Amino acid sequence: MYAFDFERPSTLAEAEKALAGEDAQALGGGQTLIPTLKQRLAMPEKLVSLGAIQEIKGVCKGDDGALCVGGGTTHATVAREAAADYPALAALAAHIGDPAVRNRGTIGGSIANNDPAACYPAAVLASGATVVTNKRKIAADDYFKGMFETALDEGEIITEVRFPVPEKASYQKFEQPASRFALVGVFVAKYADGVRVGVTGASEGGVFRWTEAEAALSADFSTGAVEGMARPADGMMSDLHGSAAYRAHLVGVMTRRAVAAAS
């Protein structure tokens, strides 16, 4: 690792100030950023740990019925505390990485990084969630901009993610066993006004909505409605773990599994 200055503010206001400098980088749980720093793939002048900011931690129910997850909330906490209100989201959190990773990694860190194979982006997009920052509210559809790219500005901090709670939902992950990331992961969420399908791990453009499947499932929420449906292999990631065609096929399979498992 290259050397950097380290700050650990205890309030959001202090964190904003600390991040205002040149080449300052926010640190969530560090489960991706620290390995990245070790490989010298990033060289911030200053790291600002968000880990001591209590006001961005925790899970609660909003007045509008949405489930509000603080940006600094660990996966382990979401797995425990969202289980009653949004079981599909809790189950997703319970299967990220391994137990020790889940005790450190945070939802804000995950979606700020927007790894194309991370689990949370699929849930945020399929839930039509709102990403709340210290500056504004961003709709999920406007937030994800491509592989490792988001609508966040420099120094912007995710304070909360608000998930409208669906009638039924499920996340199905075909796990890449070494990294435990999704080779393909599909989050299906059924709302009163329609179904949303978020797909991670598959596309070179990062997480995306599978609108054809959404239309079919909105008309008929059954595995039969998406039977035989598949994505074209164009634009799918291809690597030693799976070809583009294989991933495209898995998108259909995991969507059907998610519909079958939705509760």
Added chain:
Amino acid sequence: MPQVSMTVNGKPASGDVEGRTLLSSFLRDTLGLTGTHVGCDTSQCGACVVHVDGEAVKACTMFALEAEGAEVATIEGQAAPDGTLNAIQAAFQEHHGLQCGFCTPGMVMSAAALLKDNPKPSEAEIRDYLEGNLCRCTGYHNIVKAIMAASGQDVGAIAAE
């Protein structure tokens, strides 16, 4: 250079660190607690698992300064001061839950975290919880047995693999 202070195995510990100093380096190099092993240094193998405020974490993937004011527990604090092994350590010995022993500190610390939340885990729950702890010797079988035994359960039910 910034200073960090924490409680390690019940005793106050502090030292000068850089921003980039990992908790694993602080424990090993500053405090001399070399029981916390660094296997992969890429947060995959789990040999460096310690508890921070009661939760299992990979000490190689956390900065020492992030543990400021925390209660840290390492493998060195597991046995009684007279050297008597705790129930998990004794079960690892009894059931041959190690061969080379490199992964063992992380295995024991992960097992302790599991049993704190789930005092009678099933075999499947144990295997699931050990997802982030790699052992290249035992094939995990005797590790799972040891954890079953440490939780007071019958190990005879575990099929040989």
